[in-house]
Amino acid sequence: MTTARIAPDLARVLTVVCRQVMAVTHPEQAMVRLRHLALRQESPEDIKEAARSALLELARGNRRLYGRLVHRLLPRARPVDGGLDVLLALLDPAGLQHVHPPWQAFVLAWRAVMAGKPPRAWSPSVQRWLAALTLRQAGDEVLNALLLAAYGDRDLLNQLYVTTCDWAESEPVEMPEGFRAQREDRVRTADRFCREIDLAQGVGGVASASGASRTGEGP
Numbered sequence: 082m083t084t085a086r087i088a089p090d091l092a093r094v095l096t097v098v099c100r101q102v103m104a105v106t107h108p109e110q111a112m113v114r115l116r117h118l119a120l121r122q123e124s125p126e127d128i129k130e131a132a133r134s135a136l137l138e139l140a141r142g143n144r145r146l147y148g149r150l151v152h153r154l155l156p157r158a159r160p161v162d163g164g165l166d167v168l169l170a171l172l173d174p175a176g177l178q179h180v181h182p183p184w185q186a187f188v189l190a191w192r193a194v195m196a197g198k199p200p201r202a203w204s205p206s207v208q209r210w211l212a213a214l215t216l217r218q219a220g221d222e223v224l225n226a227l228l229l230a231a232y233g234d235r236d237l238l239n240q241l242y243v244t245t246c247d248w249a250e251s252e253p254v255e256m257p258e259g260f261r262a263q264r265e266d267r268v269r270t271a272d273r274f275c276r277e278i279d280l281a282q283g284v285g286g287v288a289s290a291s292g293a294s295r296t297g298e299g300p
Contacts, residue, residue, distance in 0.1 A: 092118055092128045100135040112139055112146055116153065120163045133167060141176045144183060151186040155193050165197045172206050174213045175257060184222070191230035200240045205255070207241065208248040212260035215270045224274055228281050235282065242278045245271045 087095070096118055103111035118124065118132035140150045151171065154164040168190045170176070182190075194203050207227065213219040231237035249271035252261060262270075 087118075089125055089128060092124060093131070096128065096132045096135055099132075100138070104135070104139050108139060108143065108146060109149070112136065112150060115139065116150065116167075119167065122163070129163075133170075136167065137170055137176060140171060141180055144180050147171065147180060148183040148186040151183075151190045155189060156197060165194055169194050169198060169203060169206065172203075174206070174209050174219065175259070184226070188226045188229045191226060195230055195237050195240075196234075200244065204240070204244040204247075205253065207244050208253060208256070209260050211245060211248055211267070211270055211274065212256065212262050215262040215266050216260070224277060227274075228277055232281055238278055238282055242275055245274050245278070 095114060099111040099115050099118075103114070115132045115136040119129055119136050121129070124132075136150070140147045151168065154168050156164065171182075172187075172190055172194065210219060210223050210227070214221070214223055227241060228238075231241050249264075249267045252264075252267065
């Protein structure tokens, strides 16, 4: 069964079936159908949102499905409308409490989102990951993934630097309660990450979370 030219009422039923039945018995087939439902531009918004929610729930609960979905959503010659939005949602640490994303898929998803979305779209997720690391809810591999995703692109590395310094200086008001950290702890994490960003850019000296470099050279 395909989701092409499907009536809205049937699409709603299919979403429920995929979420409650197929996700258990045939998860990969459920993921394919939900992905099509979530990304079909002609679908009503409520259908796309319900399918997107079910798709994210499915991928966040299974490491293998997470990796498969990321690779299906990566931009190609003709990027899929809405695909980057789903990738960005997959990168939110709040939704990854029960699965450790495959390393390669995690890096590739970050690279695609950073390259295809404006910084204001992905910076909040970066800051939540920094908070998760500070609160010991995540490991150093998160910093490595962010650096690899931005590696070779000076503009992206600069934006990572700015995003990190902003978070260290003032915690965003919209930061979820479970990701709030003390300022001194934020500065400690930010200083470490800024040094790594400087190294990735070939900048000498030691960076600080205030955005200054002791050599006088910075992003």
